[in-house]
Structures are given as C-alpha cells and as structure tokens.
Amino acid sequence: MENSHVLIVGAGPTGLTAAVELARRGIIPVVIEKRKSASHLSRAVGILPRSMKLLGPSGAATAIRTEAITFRRAIFHTQSKQFANLPLDTHKDDNNRLYGMPQNRTEAHLRNAFKALGGKINYGAELLSLFQSDTGISASILGKAFRFDTVIGADGSDSVVREAMHIPFHGYELPEIWSIADVDAWGWKAPSAFQAYMLDKGGVVVVVPLAKNRYRVISNRPYALAALPVPSNITKLHRAANFAISVRQAETYQRGRVFLAGDAAHCHSPVGGRGMNLGIADAADLAERIATGTTDGYHSARHPVGRTTIKQSERARRIITSTHPVTRTLLRNFLRLVQHSPLLQRRFLKKVLDL
Ligand SMILES: Cc1cc2nc3c(=O)[nH]c(=O)nc-3n(C[C@H](O)[C@H](O)[C@H](O)COP(=O)(O)OP(=O)(O)OC[C@H]3O[C@@H](n4cnc5c(N)ncnc54)[C@H](O)[C@@H]3O)c2cc1C
Structure with missing residues (x-):
C-alpha cells in the first residue's frame, strides 16, 4: 500500500x-x-448542478456531461392519467440542468x-x-x-x-418495502422525462431515464414493474430488487x-x-x-x-405517499398550478435542482 x-x-x-x-x-x-x-x-x-460545479475543476464534470442524459420534463399522473407536465430544462444557464446516469x-x-x-x-x-x-x-x-x-x-x-x-x-x-427495476424498453412515451404515477393507498411508481432506451422504475411497493400502471415494452431486465430504507x-x-x-x-x-x-x-x-x-x-x-x-x-x-385524499388533491392542484405559472415553475425548478 x-x-x-x-x-x-x-x-x-x-x-x-x-x-x-x-x-x-x-x-x-x-x-x-x-x-x-x-x-x-x-x-x-440524478446529478445536481451543485455536484457538477464541485466536480468541474478535476475535469470529472466535463466527462460526466459528455455521457449523461439531460432530464427535460417531469410528468405526473394519477394512475395512468396525466395531470401535470413541467419543464426541467428552462434555466438560462446550461450548467443548471439535471443530468442523469x-x-x-x-x-x-x-x-x-x-x-x-x-x-x-x-x-x-x-x-x-x-x-x-x-x-x-x-x-x-x-x-x-x-x-x-x-x-x-x-x-x-x-x-x-x-x-x-x-x-x-x-x-x-421506514415500515414499507421499496423496489427498483432497471430495464431496457422501447417506444417509451417522453423518453427524457422523469414520470411519476400516483397509485391508490399512497402508492407511487417513478420512471427515470438512465440512458438511451434504458430506465429505472422505482416504487414504494414491492415489485416496481408490477406496480407500473401503464404498459411497458421491456426488452431486457437488468436488475430488480426490493429494499428497506x-x-x-x-x-x-x-x-x-x-x-x-x-x-x-x-x-x-x-x-x-x-x-x-x-x-x-x-x-x-x-x-x-x-x-x-x-x-x-x-x-x-x-x-x-x-x-x-x-x-x-x-x-x-410523506406528501407523495400520503393516503389522505385532501393531501393528494392539494398536491395535484399545486402541480397543475405550477404548470400554468412561469413564476411558480422557476421556484419549482430552483427547489428540484437545489439552486
Ligand atoms: C435504489 C437507490 C436509488 C438511489 N437513487 C439516488 C438518486 O437518484 N440520487 C442520489 O443522489 N442518491 C440516490 N441514492 C443514494 C446513493 O446511492 C447513495 O447516497 C450513495 O451511493 C452514497 O455514496 P457513498 O460513497 O457515501 O456510499 P456507498 O456508495 O455505499 O459506498 C461505500 C463504499 O464503501 C465500501 N466499504 C464499506 N465498508 C468498507 C470497509 N470496511 N472497508 C473498505 N471498504 C468498505 C463499500 O463496498 C462501498 O463501495 C439511491 C440509493 C438507492 C439504494
């Protein structure tokens, strides 16, 4: 050594x-x-702008940027029905993007x-x-x-x-078991969007792009793929696991x-x-x-x-997994409001990107 x-x-x-x-x-x-x-x-x-800034001087950020994908949108659904679609890439500075790999x-x-x-x-x-x-x-x-x-x-x-x-x-x-699955899939709608599906009884499934035609499915229920409320054309399952948090x-x-x-x-x-x-x-x-x-x-x-x-x-x-109907309605209404307000979108982006 x-x-x-x-x-x-x-x-x-x-x-x-x-x-x-x-x-x-x-x-x-x-x-x-x-x-x-x-x-x-x-x-x-997800790699946040702050991390990219810290990794800039060593050259690691440049290498990451050449390979990573950029998250373009965040799309929210109740079961399979879309209720909000928010942009994630509107910041003036290119460095303030959410990269993923x-x-x-x-x-x-x-x-x-x-x-x-x-x-x-x-x-x-x-x-x-x-x-x-x-x-x-x-x-x-x-x-x-x-x-x-x-x-x-x-x-x-x-x-x-x-x-x-x-x-x-x-x-x-946390009392519940969470799960992930990393898959290859084709024909996925909005391939560079982060997509969240709110299920009944506080369930949630999130689909995150990892690379071209490759996705992470994550849920607060066991067996993330089974919980996904939309059809998926999966060509390869790289990994599936349940885990405690x-x-x-x-x-x-x-x-x-x-x-x-x-x-x-x-x-x-x-x-x-x-x-x-x-x-x-x-x-x-x-x-x-x-x-x-x-x-x-x-x-x-x-x-x-x-x-x-x-x-x-x-x-x-707690908010996204709430079983309370009022909390869930408020969340839906809030995200719809953000979709229609440039000012709220800027604030939402600041929070999500930790700017
Ligand atoms: C399913 C899942 C999804 C996630 N998604 C995200 C996300 O989107 N964004 C995000 O920011 N975070 C996410 N995280 C969290 C993220 O993975 C961890 O926060 C991150 O890996 C922590 O890095 P670390 O280097 O501190 O620890 P680790 O990645 O755990 O690395 C610790 C290393 O230490 C080694 N080690 C342990 N004990 C010893 C020993 N005694 N001697 C020598 N070596 C040892 C281990 O082998 C390991 O390689 C996710 C985690 C999971 C499980």
Missing part, C-alpha cells in the same frame, strides 16, 4: 470525490475498498480523474478495525496495522469507521482526526434524489478543509446541511 497520511475508507462516490479533491491539492490519499473490483450497481441517477458510470469518471492525478484504489482491502490515540490512528487492513494522521469514513450506511468511533446513528426504518444521521461527523462523509454520515429515502449529491458535497468540503487545515469547522458546516436535506426528503416522501 502506498504511503500517505490520509486514509479514505470506501470507493463509492463520496470516497472517490474526496480522493480526487485531495489529489488535486497535492495530497494523494490511500483509498481502500472492500469490493474485489468496481461496483456495477446503478443506484443513484447510472451511479457506476459517475464513479468510473471519478476513478479516471483520480488515476489521472496519480492516485490508485486498493480493491479487496477491507478495514476491519480502527483505533485512535493521541499519537495517531491505527487501521487494521488485510490483517496488518497501518498508521494514519487522518481518516475519512466514506464506507456507506453500515460504516465500520462510524462503529469503531462509537458514533450513534440516530433515526428510524433507513432514515438516519450520525450524531457527529468528526471524532478527533476521524471524519464521516456520505451515507456513513446520513441516509434517507431516494425521494428528491439527494443522497449521492450530499455525499459529493461533504467530500469536497472535507477535502478542502484537510488541505487548508480547517477541519474543525467540518461538523458544524455539514451536519446542518444533512439534517435539512433529510427533513426535506422526508417531507416530500
């Missing part, structure tokens, strides 16, 4: 962003990843940027334990002990780093010289598409602080942003 005073645990989007942003400032960290090779999972899709491709561009800066990812290297004392941090990796001055826990929601530092992860589990935030993002970022620090439902973007922002902020010796402000800068994002995502999830 190469010699560095900074260890990053986890090569997901958060760990890779921290690696790129440190390397860009002349600090090449040790990056360890317990997987044997890069992940092929497509999890997060499978998470494994975003990670590939971050890996390329890190490699171009002289970095390397150590695959098959799992952090087993971590011990911090006055003289530094000892990490047990591949059965050997290594010493570091600074550790970034970007090791996801089951973070070993968080556990080793005894940092509570407060929150709750935790809504949690670490009590602190910092213990001495050990820091948490991304899902290790916070997790919530996919509503709003904020998870990966929040991790990228944590990582960019932390890397700058490590390089400039201002890490003591990290927790107070990032914890409130995480708390607000979780609150907003939960509020949106």
Whole structure:
C-alpha cells in the first residue's frame, strides 16, 4: 500500500470525490475498498448542478456531461392519467440542468480523474478495525496495522469507521418495502422525462431515464414493474430488487482526526434524489478543509446541511405517499398550478435542482 497520511475508507462516490479533491491539492490519499473490483450497481441517477460545479475543476464534470442524459420534463399522473407536465430544462444557464446516469458510470469518471492525478484504489482491502490515540490512528487492513494522521469514513450506511468511533446513528426504518427495476424498453412515451404515477393507498411508481432506451422504475411497493400502471415494452431486465430504507444521521461527523462523509454520515429515502449529491458535497468540503487545515469547522458546516436535506426528503416522501385524499388533491392542484405559472415553475425548478 502506498504511503500517505490520509486514509479514505470506501470507493463509492463520496470516497472517490474526496480522493480526487485531495489529489488535486497535492495530497494523494490511500483509498481502500472492500469490493474485489468496481461496483456495477446503478443506484443513484440524478446529478445536481451543485455536484457538477464541485466536480468541474478535476475535469470529472466535463466527462460526466459528455455521457449523461439531460432530464427535460417531469410528468405526473394519477394512475395512468396525466395531470401535470413541467419543464426541467428552462434555466438560462446550461450548467443548471439535471443530468442523469447510472451511479457506476459517475464513479468510473471519478476513478479516471483520480488515476489521472496519480492516485490508485486498493480493491479487496477491507478495514476491519480502527483505533485512535493521541499519537495517531491505527487501521487494521488485510490483517496488518497501518498508521494514519487522518481518516475519512466514506464506507456507506453500515460504516465500520462510524462503529469503531462509537458514533450513534440516530433515526428510524421506514415500515414499507421499496423496489427498483432497471430495464431496457422501447417506444417509451417522453423518453427524457422523469414520470411519476400516483397509485391508490399512497402508492407511487417513478420512471427515470438512465440512458438511451434504458430506465429505472422505482416504487414504494414491492415489485416496481408490477406496480407500473401503464404498459411497458421491456426488452431486457437488468436488475430488480426490493429494499428497506433507513432514515438516519450520525450524531457527529468528526471524532478527533476521524471524519464521516456520505451515507456513513446520513441516509434517507431516494425521494428528491439527494443522497449521492450530499455525499459529493461533504467530500469536497472535507477535502478542502484537510488541505487548508480547517477541519474543525467540518461538523458544524455539514451536519446542518444533512439534517435539512433529510427533513426535506422526508417531507416530500410523506406528501407523495400520503393516503389522505385532501393531501393528494392539494398536491395535484399545486402541480397543475405550477404548470400554468412561469413564476411558480422557476421556484419549482430552483427547489428540484437545489439552486
Ligand atoms: C435504489 C437507490 C436509488 C438511489 N437513487 C439516488 C438518486 O437518484 N440520487 C442520489 O443522489 N442518491 C440516490 N441514492 C443514494 C446513493 O446511492 C447513495 O447516497 C450513495 O451511493 C452514497 O455514496 P457513498 O460513497 O457515501 O456510499 P456507498 O456508495 O455505499 O459506498 C461505500 C463504499 O464503501 C465500501 N466499504 C464499506 N465498508 C468498507 C470497509 N470496511 N472497508 C473498505 N471498504 C468498505 C463499500 O463496498 C462501498 O463501495 C439511491 C440509493 C438507492 C439504494
């Protein structure tokens, strides 16, 4: 393993962003990843303007932009009947678009940027334990002990780093099972639109374009494809899975010289598409602080942003999955109003794009 005073645990989007942003400032960290090779999972899709700005200086944003699709519209339905159709690409500045691509491709561009800066990812290297004392941090990796001055826990929601530092992860589990399916399909109506279908009893199914003729179907019911209320010409099923959702935030993002970022620090439902973007922002902020010796402000800068994002995502999830007829009618009426008001459309876009 190469010699560095900074260890990053986890090569997901958060760990890779921290690696790129440190390397860009002349600090090449040790990056360890317990997987044997890069992940092929497509999890997060939406890449917000703020993330693209943060990934600009390393060149990763340009690479992402050449491959990603642009979300053009958001279309809402009750069952199969459309009730609102809103533009997502009307902002004057081209940079303020919502880009989409499978998470494994975003990670590939971050890996390329890190490699171009002289970095390397150590695959098959799992952090087993971590011990911090006055003289530094000892990490047990591949059965050997290594010493570091600074550790970034970007090791996801089951973070070993968080556990080793005894940092509570407060929150709750959602009772319902959610599901996704990634499919190839042809002839899909409005192929560059995000489409939401409100079902009865608080059910919702969302179709998100991933690439040309490739879509993500996601639902708060098991078996997303079965819940879809419109016909779909599916030619290939890439992946289907049911999953449970935790809504949690670490009590602190910092213990001495050990820091948490991304899902290790916070997790919530996919509503709003904020998870990966929040991790990228944590990582960019932390890397700058490590390089400039201002890490003591990290927790107070990032914890409130995480708390607000979780609150907003939960509020949106409660509204779109509400079983209350009044809430559902109000939501429908509000989106119809937005459709007919340029002023409300600008405000809606600002909220969706987190501008
Ligand atoms: C179905 C689904 C849809 C989603 N959609 C969106 C979306 O549209 N937009 C959005 O912004 N977010 C979305 N998210 C959330 C997003 O995927 C996560 O927020 C994001 O992956 C978090 O990145 P991360 O790098 O913090 O953690 P992870 O991606 O979980 O990466 C952590 C890495 O650490 C490694 N690791 C773990 N333990 C160790 C160890 N002990 N030693 C070494 N390595 C270790 C893991 O193998 C993993 O590679 C979605 C999530 C899901 C499940």
